[in-house]
Amino acid sequence: MYKPNDLILRTTTSLIAFILLGFSIYLLLAGHNAPGGGFIGGLMTSAAIVLMYMAYGSAVLEKVLPINYRLLIPTGLLIAVGTGLASFIFGEAFLSHTYGYFHVPVFGELELATAMLFDFGVYFTVLGVTISIILSIANDH
Amino acid sequence: MNNLLAVTETILLFTTIISLIGISISLLLLLYRIITGPTNADRAVALDSIGMNLMGVAALMAILVVTTKFNDVILLIGILLFIGTIAVAKYLEKGVIIDRNMD
Numbered sequence: 001m002y003k004p005n006d007l008i009l010r011t012t013t014s015l016i017a018f019i020l021l022g023f024s025i026y027l028l029l030a031g032h033n034a035p036g037g038g039f040i041g042g043l044m045t046s047a048a049i050v051l052m053y054m055a056y057g058s059a060v061l062e063k064v065l066p067i068n069y070r071l072l073i074p075t076g077l078l079i080a081v082g083t084g085l086a087s088f089i090f091g092e093a094f095l096s097h098t099y100g101y102f103h104v105p106v107f108g109e110l111e112l113a114t115a116m117l118f119d120f121g122v123y124f125t126v127l128g129v130t131i132s133i134i135l136s137i138a139n140d141h
Numbered sequence: 142m143n144n145l146l147a148v149t150e151t152i153l154l155f156t157t158i159i160s161l162i163g164i165s166i167s168l169l170l171l172l173y174r175i176i177t178g179p180t181n182a183d184r185a186v187a188l189d190s191i192g193m194n195l196m197g198v199a200a201l202m203a204i205l206v207v208t209t210k211f212n213d214v215i216l217l218i219g220i221l222l223f224i225g226t227i228a229v230a231k232y233l234e235k236g237v238i239i240d241r242n243m244d
Contacts, residue, residue, distance in 0.1 A: 004234070009227065020220060027213065035213050044220070050239075051224055054231055059242035138239035 006055065013055035020048035028123055029116075038119035042126030050134055058139070069135065072128030080121030083114055157204050164194050164201070185229045192222035 024044030031037030053061050084095040099113035171194070174187040196218050203211035231238050 016223070023216065023220070035210050040217075044217075047220060047224055051227070053239045054224075054227055057240050057242055135239070138237075 010055050013051055017048045017052050020044060020051065024048065028119065031119055032113065032115070038122030039126055041119075042123045043130060045123075045127050046130035046134070049131055053135075053138075058135070069128045069131040072124045073132070076121045076124030076126075076128060078121075079124065080118055083117045083121065086114075153204070157201050161198070161201050164197050168194050181233055185226065185233065188229075189222060189226045192218060192225075196222075 024041045024047075027036035027044055028038060028041030029036075031041070049061075049065070052065075056064075083097075087094060087096045095118075097114045097118070099111055099115075102110055102112050104110050168191060171187045171191050175184050175191075178184040178187060196215050199211050199215045199218060203209065203215075228238050
């Protein structure tokens with residue numbers, strides 16, 4: 001029984017996972033005016049996490065990222081439903097969204113829409129579902 | 142000046158079409174390698190190369206249909222290709238893709 005040496009895979013993974021996470025955040029935030037959005041952003045984040053799982057093994061990753069991915073599904077759904085229910089406070093119909101212009105210190109004047117919060121809900125739900133499926137398939141003995 | 146612009150567009154169009162034909166021939170040859178590959182590693186490498194050629198096809202199509210919206214798709218194909226190839230390689234070497242503890 002020989003001992004495998006994954007040095008090249010682990011080094012490239014630690015570099016590429018950061019690029020993947022940055023690209024996923026870009027896709028999540030660019031979904032309003034460009035291709036992208038919550039769904040593909042969540043898929044990219046789960047791709048980065050699956051890459052780290054493949055390179056380092058699940059025992060290490062459970063120590064590094066102690067996240068219960070099943071809890072991300074109701075969290076994302078609650079965020080998505082919450083953005084719909086929050087429109088009742090202002091006397092509007094369900095899921096009616098609005099936007100406004102805010103001054104953010106670094107970026108200057110920004111147009112922020114409440115549809116972004118709904119997209120965050122989609123993001124967390126997709127991330128939780130994908131990682132839960134992959135880990136529960138990989139962990140059967 | 143207008144004439145020069147038209148000539149440049151014609152050259153760009155012909156170059157893109159010739160490159161698409163070249164990539165298509167390369168894809169057909171890689172498909173032959175996938176069908177009659179002696180080992181599974183041959184098929185994995187051929188699939189990897191097919192993905193790289195698809196990145197080229199996406200870029201050439203972004204030139205043909207004059208748009209910049211395909212650039213995310215090109216990067217996405219590259220990332221999925223890398224992860225898929227690593228999964229196939231780990232399966233061929235160890236039999237498991239995500240293992241419990243790697244000593």
